[in-house]
Amino acid sequence: MRFYLFAFIIAFFQSSILLAIFHNFLTAPNLLLVYLFINLVREEECLLKKAVLSGLFLDLFQDSLGLHISGHIFFSIVLSLLKARFEFPNIVSLFLVYAFLSILEKLWILFFFRLRYYAGIDPILLFLGLAIELTFAMLIIRRYMVYKHE
Amino acid sequence: MKRYLIQLFALVVSLFIYFVNLSALPYIGFFHNTLKTLVQPLFEFKGNLIEFTKSMINTYVILVNVSKENQELKKELQACNLYKVQLSTCENNLLSVSRIINLPLEVKRLSIVYAGIIAYDPSGNDTFILINKGQDAGLSEGMIAFYEDKLIGIVDRVYGSSARIRTVFSKDFSISAMANSKAYIYKGGYPYGFLLHVGLEDPIKVGDVVLLRSPLGNIPSFTIGKVSRISEEDKGFFKRVEVKPAVDIRRISYCILIKEKL
Numbered sequence: 001m002r003f004y005l006f007a008f009i010i011a012f013f014q015s016s017i018l019l020a021i022f023h024n025f026l027t028a029p030n031l032l033l034v035y036l037f038i039n040l041v042r043e044e045e046c047l048l049k050k051a052v053l054s055g056l057f058l059d060l061f062q063d064s065l066g067l068h069i070s071g072h073i074f075f076s077i078v079l080s081l082l083k084a085r086f087e088f089p090n091i092v093s094l095f096l097v098y099a100f101l102s103i104l105e106k107l108w109i110l111f112f113f114r115l116r117y118y119a120g121i122d123p124i125l126l127f128l129g130l131a132i133e134l135t136f137a138m139l140i141i142r143r144y145m146v147y148k149h150e
Numbered sequence: 151m152k153r154y155l156i157q158l159f160a161l162v163v164s165l166f167i168y169f170v171n172l173s174a175l176p177y178i179g180f181f182h183n184t185l186k187t188l189v190q191p192l193f194e195f196k197g198n199l200i201e202f203t204k205s206m207i208n209t210y211v212i213l214v215n216v217s218k219e220n221q222e223l224k225k226e227l228q229a230c231n232l233y234k235v236q237l238s239t240c241e242n243n244l245l246s247v248s249r250i251i252n253l254p255l256e257v258k259r260l261s262i263v264y265a266g267i268i269a270y271d272p273s274g275n276d277t278f279i280l281i282n283k284g285q286d287a288g289l290s291e292g293m294i295a296f297y298e299d300k301l302i303g304i305v306d307r308v309y310g311s312s313a314r315i316r317t318v319f320s321k322d323f324s325i326s327a328m329a330n331s332k333a334y335i336y337k338g339g340y341p342y343g344f345l346l347h348v349g350l351e352d353p354i355k356v357g358d359v360v361l362l363r364s365p366l367g368n369i370p371s372f373t374i375g376k377v378s379r380i381s382e383e384d385k386g387f388f389k390r391v392e393v394k395p396a397v398d399i400r401r402i403s404y405c406i407l408i409k410e411k412l
Contacts, residue, residue, distance in 0.1 A: 012192075015196060016199040016200050016203070017203050019200065020200040020201075020203035020204045020207070021203065021207060048157055048160055052160060055164070060189075064168070065167055065171075065172055066166070066169070066172070067168045069164040069167070069168075070161055070164035073160050073161045073164055074161060076157065077154070077157045077158070080153075080157075112168065116168075
């Protein structure tokens with residue numbers, strides 16, 4: 001339950017404040033994805049429910065029903081495939097996996113969004129958004145690893 | 151394997167929902183609208199938060215720009231202060247010399263008035279402007295209006311709390327001017343004014359600065375413009391000299407008037 005409450009708050013923050021700063025959700029950092037990643041890594045198997053509901057919260061706030069749900073499910077599938085094949089014993093490996101998955105998820109969202117609509121994307125804002133997201137991911141992953149080893 | 155199949159199925163369903171625009175379907179639309187009504191206050195709060203964040207960002211950007219501009223203006227002010235000190239030294243030296251040679255010299259402080267521009271010439275030829283100061287600020291006809299070091303024109307009508315300035319673009323504007331240290335008459339025009347009575351042998355060339363000439367020496371030599379074109383008239387003893395006025399009337403929102411007549 002705690003996950004869903006936090007996911008709702010993060011989705012609201014992301015859709016109001018970050019969206020106002022970054023103009024559109026394609027360039028805004030997806031902090032909810034970081035939170036989802038940490039929760040999926042912690043569990044034995046990647047739960048579909050968490051991916052669907054976190055995506056749904058974003059879709060409800062950003063009026064893009066289905067797009068973020070699909071992005072989060074795709075993220076969850078690829079992560080579960082990677083978890084089945086590899087181990088992520090340290091911060092760097094977890095961070096690299098997140099960076100790879102995050103870029104994949106962004107490309108997924110961008111691809112399906114551009115199939116229906118046109119949106120101009122500012123490369124500087126896109127890079128800035130990704131940098132903020134990865135910095136946030138680094139902080140969360142470090143905290144998670146410290147918590148895990150205690 | 152079953153788990154992956156479920157996940158793939160969910161992926162396909164979510165993409166289907168996205169592409170069919172589910173919320174617009176007639177049966178789903180009712181539930182969608184009900185749900186939206188329930189969470190309306192949250193969406194309103196979100197909208198207000200977005201507006202607040204945008205206004206904060208805009209305010210921040212404006213403040214940063216103002217801060218940068220302020221720094222630049224401070225530097226310019228320092229340079230102006232230095233120039234003022236230099237001029238003051240020159241003035242003292244001049245007074246000393248005048249005392250030595252017994253030449254009466256009076257250094258007069260000019261009184262100025264700042265005025266906002268309230269109307270431009272609707273014809274688009276910039277022949278006049280209206281300002282928000284008039285008899286109430288002690289203005290009278292014949293006073294000089296300028297912006298930075300550029301001449302704008304001369305006050306030609308004064309009303310109770312406004313006045314009209316005939317600009318350097320007006321055909322009715324004529325003033326004593328100076329180019330290459332020689333006196334001429336400048337006649338206004340749009341987009342180019344003219345220097346009158348420029349002899350064929352006068353060494354005026356394109357790019358020369360045309361300055362205001364004050365016969366009494368009581369008004370500084372403001373820039374009228376630059377010589378933009380010279381051609382020889384078919385008959386007569388004079389050249390046709392076109393002058394591009396320095397001031398851009400449409401870009402200024404205020405002007406300064408000297409409370410002295412030319």
